[in-house]
Amino acid sequence: xxxxVEHLSxxxxxxxxxxxxxxxxxxxxxxxxxxxxxxxxxTVFNCLTGFYRPSVGRLALERDGVTHYLERMDGYxxxxxxxxxxxxxxxxxxxxxxxxxxxxxxQHAPLMRASAFSLAGLLGLPGYRRAETHAIEKSxxxxxxxxxxxxxxxxxxxxxxxxxxxxxxxxxxxxxxALLCLDEPAAGLNARETGELMALLRAxxxxxxxxxxxxxxxxxxxxxxxxRVVVLNYGQKIADGPPDAVxxxxxxxKAYLGEEDAA
Amino acid sequence: MGTRVAAALKxxxxxxxxxxxxxxxxxxxxxxxxxxxSLAIHTRFTWVLLGGAGVFAARLVLTVLRxxxxxxxxxxxxxxxARLAGPRxxxxxxxxxxxxxxxxxxxxxxxxxxxLVDLGTTxxxxxxxxxxxxxxxxxxxxxxxxxxxxxxxGAYSFAxxxxxxxxxxxxxxxxxxxxxxxxGVLLGFPVLRLRGDYLAIVTLGFGEIVRIVLLxxxxxxGGPNGIAGVPRPTFFGLVLLxxxxxxxxxxxxxxxxxxxxxxxxxxxxxxxxxxxxxxNAFSLRLxxxxxxxxxxxxxxxxxxxxxxxxxPTRVKLSAFxxxxxxxxxxxxxxxxxxxxxxxxxxxxxxxATILAIVVLGGMGSQMGVVxxxxxxxxxxxxxxxxxxxxxxxxxxxxxxxxxxxxxxxxAQRAPSVRLRAAAVAVEAT
Numbered sequence: 001x002x003x004x005v006e007h008l009s010x011x012x013x014x015x016x017x018x019x020x021x022x023x024x025x026x027x028x029x030x031x032x033x034x035x036x037x038x039x040x041x042x043t044v045f046n047c048l049t050g051f052y053r054p055s056v057g058r059l060a061l062e063r064d065g066v067t068h069y070l071e072r073m074d075g076y077x078x079x080x081x082x083x084x085x086x087x088x089x090x091x092x093x094x095x096x097x098x099x100x101x102x103x104x105x106x107q108h109a110p111l112m113r114a115s116a117f118s119l120a121g122l123l124g125l126p127g128y129r130r131a132e133t134h135a136i137e138k139s140x141x142x143x144x145x146x147x148x149x150x151x152x153x154x155x156x157x158x159x160x161x162x163x164x165x166x167x168x169x170x171x172x173x174x175x176x177x178a179l180l181c182l183d184e185p186a187a188g189l190n191a192r193e194t195g196e197l198m199a200l201l202r203a204x205x206x207x208x209x210x211x212x213x214x215x216x217x218x219x220x221x222x223x224x225x226x227x228r229v230v231v232l233n234y235g236q237k238i239a240d241g242p243p244d245a246v247x248x249x250x251x252x253x254k255a256y257l258g259e260e261d262a263a
Numbered sequence: 264m265g266t267r268v269a270a271a272l273k274x275x276x277x278x279x280x281x282x283x284x285x286x287x288x289x290x291x292x293x294x295x296x297x298x299x300x301s302l303a304i305h306t307r308f309t310w311v312l313l314g315g316a317g318v319f320a321a322r323l324v325l326t327v328l329r330x331x332x333x334x335x336x337x338x339x340x341x342x343x344x345a346r347l348a349g350p351r352x353x354x355x356x357x358x359x360x361x362x363x364x365x366x367x368x369x370x371x372x373x374x375x376x377x378x379l380v381d382l383g384t385t386x387x388x389x390x391x392x393x394x395x396x397x398x399x400x401x402x403x404x405x406x407x408x409x410x411x412x413x414x415x416x417g418a419y420s421f422a423x424x425x426x427x428x429x430x431x432x433x434x435x436x437x438x439x440x441x442x443x444x445x446x447g448v449l450l451g452f453p454v455l456r457l458r459g460d461y462l463a464i465v466t467l468g469f470g471e472i473v474r475i476v477l478l479x480x481x482x483x484x485g486g487p488n489g490i491a492g493v494p495r496p497t498f499f500g501l502v503l504l505x506x507x508x509x510x511x512x513x514x515x516x517x518x519x520x521x522x523x524x525x526x527x528x529x530x531x532x533x534x535x536x537x538x539x540x541x542x543n544a545f546s547l548r549l550x551x552x553x554x555x556x557x558x559x560x561x562x563x564x565x566x567x568x569x570x571x572x573x574x575p576t577r578v579k580l581s582a583f584x585x586x587x588x589x590x591x592x593x594x595x596x597x598x599x600x601x602x603x604x605x606x607x608x609x610x611x612x613x614x615a616t617i618l619a620i621v622v623l624g625g626m627g628s629q630m631g632v633v634x635x636x637x638x639x640x641x642x643x644x645x646x647x648x649x650x651x652x653x654x655x656x657x658x659x660x661x662x663x664x665x666x667x668x669x670x671x672x673x674a675q676r677a678p679s680v681r682l683r684a685a686a687v688a689v690e691a692t
Contacts, residue, residue: 049570080572092570094563097556098678105560106571111553121552122545136680152682175571 008057035232050075085177095157103139279319393632395589401627403582404562409470417594443591489605625671
């Protein structure tokens, strides 16, 4: 199992934002977390990525046979060592830097090692130059894939919204993650762009075999790409299973549409 | 049309009125010492009227020009986020090379003078300080109002090392840089969680703490009396003095020249020029390395940095340390140039000037720092002809620059890595 979340709870003062949540995500699968607004989806993400400390619970991520317990790790180490990459609900690109630079920054850890904490880099040693060329090639491969190669030298902040969303996913992928967490990747996209996004997510899953964890409100996307859907309501899990089963689950329908009048 | 003329007249009248009100106390009265027990006050109301009329006319002309030539006057043109350098990069490189050539030739030019070379030395010190602060403020986006502290640490480190251990400038220079860098880390630790305004306040306090410690720790720093007799730099062991202190050769004896104090001035100029060029190469290089990109990424978005596995602590501390080290080098040079240092040289005024150089030049721009340093250091000098209006003009010039170029003189950011340049180079071969 790639990611195992067990008995996760987080309390903000009197509010129990996530209440005893357990679920799992497997490598090579897309797992979606859905639920009405305020159900605690983004809070779960923020626990996974180290922005919040869970009050209770265990978050185990397995990478290359080593299990990392995310609840004990600093945010940057979760990304660097445990291999969990994320995107944000409101895009967080390095807006003033170029598209290419955004992807090269994401490869900071291997480049930093290659530059021997800047010493080899300052001297311009061949080992570092090779690493840099490799990083640029990898970035270009991703840019080609998301159709932004022609805009590699433009400022990321000047890209159209849909392109920024794709670039953020490519940037996360450049960190070589074991698990990719996407927070509402289709928000603000039109139907055509959502379709392209679905194709991209499927391709990432099938080619790299990494796990994808997805928060999304767009049901067409969720039902279209997910292998498994976890439904939250008021911080509690109310359903967990394949998309078709979840779609017909009585508790889920109740949470989304409200209870039918008894009369 | 008529309404536009009326509006323009009204606008100009308002500007003229504001100028009158401001000029009344500032220009309208002058005090003169006529030998008596008190100062005599003169009034110069004609000047006030002339000034008001001048502002009225200038404002009117400006409005008309703006209406007639909209494509010539575009306010805030460089306001868009991150305009990237385009084909003008070659021009910039050529300009840089010309500037360096001019700097090297300066002491030998026919119109050169001792005063000019000395002024050039001061400009270069500020350029170096500007480049150092540029790492912290321009690249890493950490607003530092106490940068002068590192300048002071560098200067005092060198002075004390020279006094206690008898080391010369060249041996003590790296040590001063290292000591400054460790002070940078020392400042960095407590402010790791702070950003923006809060960081600015703490760094401001740090700068004052360092100055006040220097002022009061009389046993070590000499307090307000400072430290005198800081050794001068040598040219590969040759001193630039009329007579060598302990029987060695002097520069002029060795080369068979007659001694002239100008040699020392010129030598100091070349030392700081070399230091500045090394600093420039060093920081340009760092900017293209992962650490430099991480600094800029940190400036853009710290949360995104963390999500990409970049440790913000290390990135910030390295920016503080590198910036402080460069400031320390400048400080050590300052000490050896003056031969005497005291806490008076390291007031908040200095921090403000260095920050103004970075902001005015355009955050993160190396060339911008050069232009702004030249402007900020030489303008008050050339402005001496305007006597008491010098600082007024200086302030007006700064306001004007910030109005016309709100992101600094050179707001364009050159990418640390570009794809098209590489592709073009391949096509050319």
